[in-house]
Amino acid sequence: MSPKEIHPNPYRLLPSVDEALRSPDVAAWCAELGGELVADFLSEELDAWRSEIRSGTLTTEALQARLASDSLGRAIGRRAAQEKGRGVQRAINATGVVLHTGLGRSPVHPEVAAAMAKAAEAYCVLEVDRFSGERNQRDDRLSTLLQRLLGCEAAIAVNNNAAAAFLTMHTFAHGREAIVSRGELVEIGGSFRVPDVMRAAGARLVEVGATNRTRRSDYERAMGPETGLLMKVHSSNFKMVGFIEEVPMQELAELGRERDVPTAFDLGSGRIEAPGAAELSMLGGETLVRDAVASGLEVVSFSGDKLLGGPQAGILVGTAERIAAMRSNPLYRATRLDKTTLAGLEATLGLLLSGRGDEIPARRMLLAEVSALKEAAETLAQTLNALPEIDAEVCAGESEPGSGSAPGEYLPTHVVRVKSDKRSVDELAAELRAGDPPLFTRIHEGALVLDPRTLLPGEGDEVLSAFRDLQ
Numbered sequence: 001m002s003p004k005e006i007h008p009n010p011y012r013l014l015p016s017v018d019e020a021l022r023s024p025d026v027a028a029w030c031a032e033l034g035g036e037l038v039a040d041f042l043s044e045e046l047d048a049w050r051s052e053i054r055s056g057t058l059t060t061e062a063l064q065a066r067l068a069s070d071s072l073g074r075a076i077g078r079r080a081a082q083e084k085g086r087g088v089q090r091a092i093n094a095t096g097v098v099l100h101t102g103l104g105r106s107p108v109h110p111e112v113a114a115a116m117a118k119a120a121e122a123y124c125v126l127e128v129d130r131f132s133g134e135r136n137q138r139d140d141r142l143s144t145l146l147q148r149l150l151g152c153e154a155a156i157a158v159n160n161n162a163a164a165a166f167l168t169m170h171t172f173a174h175g176r177e178a179i180v181s182r183g184e185l186v187e188i189g190g191s192f193r194v195p196d197v198m199r200a201a202g203a204r205l206v207e208v209g210a211t212n213r214t215r216r217s218d219y220e221r222a223m224g225p226e227t228g229l230l231m232k233v234h235s236s237n238f239k240m241v242g243f244i245e246e247v248p249m250q251e252l253a254e255l256g257r258e259r260d261v262p263t264a265f266d267l268g269s270g271r272i273e274a275p276g277a278a279e280l281s282m283l284g285g286e287t288l289v290r291d292a293v294a295s296g297l298e299v300v301s302f303s304g305d306k307l308l309g310g311p312q313a314g315i316l317v318g319t320a321e322r323i324a325a326m327r328s329n330p331l332y333r334a335t336r337l338d339k340t341t342l343a344g345l346e347a348t349l350g351l352l353l354s355g356r357g358d359e360i361p362a363r364r365m366l367l368a369e370v371s372a373l374k375e376a377a378e379t380l381a382q383t384l385n386a387l388p389e390i391d392a393e394v395c396a397g398e399s400e401p402g403s404g405s406a407p408g409e410y411l412p413t414h415v416v417r418v419k420s421d422k423r424s425v426d427e428l429a430a431e432l433r434a435g436d437p438p439l440f441t442r443i444h445e446g447a448l449v450l451d452p453r454t455l456l457p458g459e460g461d462e463v464l465s466a467f468r469d470l471q
Helices: 017-021 024-033 035-055 060-068 071-084 110-121 140-150 161-173 194-200 216-222 249-259 289-294 320-327 330-335 339-353 361-367 370-385 425-433 459-468
Strands: 154-158 177-181 204-208 227-233 263-266 299-303 314-318 390-399 411-420 442-444 447-450
Touching (some): 017 035, 024 071, 035 060, 035 071, 060 071, 110 339, 140 154, 140 289, 140 314, 154 161, 154 330, 161 177, 161 194, 161 263, 161 299, 161 314, 161 320, 161 330, 177 194, 177 216, 204 216, 216 249, 227 249, 289 314, 314 320, 370 390, 370 411, 370 459, 411 425, 425 442, 425 447
Parallel strands (some): 177 227
Antiparallel strands (some): 154 314, 299 314, 390 411, 411 447, 442 447
16 A cells, blocks of 8 residues: 555554555455455454554554555455464364364264265265165164174264263153262363253263262162163273272163163263274273173263264164164254264274274374384474474374373374474464464474374375475
8 A cells, every 4th residue: 555645643644444445455355255354354453553553652654664565455464364264174283182172083084085075065865765765764874884893783873972972861861860970970071061961961960989989789779760871971081090990881781671771881982993903902991882882781872083083973872772762852853963974974984894994094093103103203304404494303202092082091102393493482383373274283391293193194295385384
């Protein structure tokens, strides 16, 4: 914008919004984002300048210089770039946290992503049998695949595992009592607390045992004519050690059968082993979903987007009777999956059943060999050190499974520690997050840390490009 003549009153130098909109640089953003939004940006920016004038920090001469350098147009450009970068965007995860909640947890397999895209972009077979022409249930195929993988009688899926837990409690304990060990009254991310969910589901919580020790006899004494559900809950983000005791799954299932009371286990992440796939032994004592089903517990729920490595879902497997009861609950319809997510889950389960489970990105990252990670870190450090102002070194480190999977378990890795001569560590991290695509790292002991464990194929080159763009 052309500066106006210097005037004793700096407010008179400020352009109007309409005048600023006619600037070629700003007009280009109007064509991309819409004139109304850009006008809002201009109003906010001009208001900020007026505040600087009132406080005395923006003099007439300084304002004249800003206008001469088109500072207003560049400010709108920065705001427009931030606007375009909001919302769900592809990102590069170099944090070493495999199931990173902030970054969407599991990235799906390319074939899974393709199946989801095909279902989204066209009509698809959803609630009709293509061979008989009769209407069916949208997750019949999903149920069949889970029966083959886990040995359950039936299965359904809802939009996340929190919804799965809520549906279980509401179906079997609405207006009745639900018995849970005190040591399992957990809170997970987003302030999801078991007692609060119980109340929302209309269940009356009955706590049994002590925080660290609960026995079968505690459940037996608490049971009565109002008991609607016996429930176990995975400890998720913490682990108890030492003087502890919990009721084995088989005993709780047996007690439920004896008293004709439904039993359920919210497994959280849900560890699944599949034919031909390497075991996720690094996850320690995580309960296998198949073992929970085999124990006789009638409902087992777990996430689809964590250790399974598929899209976000809450999966419920168990006996045909209990699954049918949850399917008939109106809340199931309110929380059931859309066609795109169903297509992704079916494709993910197909990979597991066909012996290709180790190709699923989350599993591949968890299973990565330390020697391969060291080699990747050394290659990345070498390329980064070729850039001016960058100092990179390789050292041993630890990755995390993430999202409450295997609390307290860490995975050995090798990381690249990066420092810049021009920027602080915080500035460096912020500028990398603002890039395209955004690169997320972590800060540890005064250095920026890049963990190759969570980089997808080809992303090493993009990491290097992100640092080059900073120069």
